[in-house]
Amino acid sequence: MSDPYFQQMFAERIGGAAYGKGTDIYKFEKIKRAKRKALQEHPERELLDFGIGENDAMADQSVREAMALEINRAENRGYADNGIGEFTEAVARFMSRTLGVSLNPDTQINHSIGSKPALAMLPAAFINPGDVTLMTVPGYPVAGTHTKYYGGCIYALPLLAENNFLPDLDSIPLDILRAAKLLVLNYPNSPTGKTATLEFYERVVRFCQEHQIVVIQDAAHIMLSFDSEPLSFLSVDGAMEVGVESHSLSKGFDMIGWRMGWVCGNERIVSAFSDIKDNTDSGQFIAIQKAAIAALDNDAIPKAVADKYRRRLEKLVAMLSRCGIPASMPGGTYFLYTPSPKKVAGGISFESAEAASQYLITEQSICTVPWDDAGPYLRFSVTYEAEDATQEDRLMAETESRLKEIAFEF
Secondary structure, eight states: OOOOGGGGGSOGGGTGGGTTOOOOOOHHHHHHHHHHHHHHHOTTSOOEEOOOOSOSSOOOHHHHHHHHHHTTOGGGSSOOTTOOHHHHHHHHHHHHHHHOOOOOTTTSEEEESSHHHHHHHGGGGTOOTTOEEEEEESSOOHHHHHHHHTTOEEEEEEOOGGGTTOOOGGGSOHHHHHHEEEEEEESSOTTTOOOOOHHHHHHHHHHHHHHTOEEEEEOTTTTOBOSSSOOOGGGSTTGGGTEEEEEESHHHHTOTTTOOEEEEEOHHHHHHHHHHHHTTOOOOOHHHHHHHHHHHTOTHHHHHHHHHHHHHHHHHHHHHHHTTOOOOOOSBSSEEEEEOOOEETTSOBOSSHHHHHHHHHHHHOEEOEEEOBTBOEEEEEOOOOOSSHHHHHHHHHHHHHHHTTOOEEO
16 A cells, blocks of 8 residues: 555654654553453453553542533633633642642643643743753653654653662753753652652752753642652742742542643743643633632542552552562652562563563563663552452452462562
8 A cells, every 4th residue: 555645744753754654562552452462361360450540530529519510600611711710719729728839820820731731832932943851761751752843852861769769960961951941850750659859859949040941840749749748849949930830630639531730830931831822722621620629629639539549559568568579658659660570580581671561461460560761660550440448458469469479589
């Protein structure tokens, strides 16, 4: 079959004339295929899925009731554009009450249709061809992808255990620093589970002031902080002068799929984001914004979500430790980041975390997500479906039984 006439017209940013012809299979597609194969070959064996990365519960009933009410109000039918004042005011209340950050709701906050579009749009405000975005690795790639779309490039900052999963800012070469415009952070970090410290954020502010770099801190998991109270980058002296923070109601409020978030911080950067957003989307449905207000004003919701995932993580850490797998409680998120095994005693060796992950799915129907970006690690998520603590315990017992059949070496 011959190529369509437009095959040569695809932009280089998505592969140019080679678009659609690649044979590489994305990591998550490999996992999906392996899961299907495991279910086909072992229909009698329950798939133990620790790979899912989204909340397992619906939004709180009060939020759903608010949505049901607002969806039938005629005044909510129109375009929201850059959002409604009631939502930014609710965000300002939440940021002040929960994170100790004072913001002007009219000039320092704008809503986004989830945090993903925000992270995609913000590079458009700064990146020209040849500019550099500094990004932690492993991590969420969206801001990096869009940096490349605008002709910029990425300089990866590996998150390593020896640096406590914080980026080594002193290791960045001078020529990179001269070209760098953005530093994209994500704390609490996915997938490592590391939380940032006040001292680290203070260091980031000094670093960015010295080198004239803008910070984009992705705080999607901020309400899932376990080793300390939730810490906003914007609460640090000077942070408001160098950057913004993106937030989401997905993780900490059980609002996966509602697509509701916001960008806040430096007034001029929020204004630039708003201009780009105004030419990209027409705003989130007003009824959803009003339902999100109900969530933001109810402190019991994020507390209940965090308590559940803390409990599940504690059970997972204890179970893996009994199986001889190195595991310790993460500082935040609902992910556990563990060193990948090197081999099975007297058996197969693993050249990568991906190989170990495939082995677990194939041999024991246990699904994890591999990361090889900064050393071989497996990510366990505790967002599996379980109605109560009894079901959680049953799942842990079954997982432990299967893992103890394998003698991993690390």
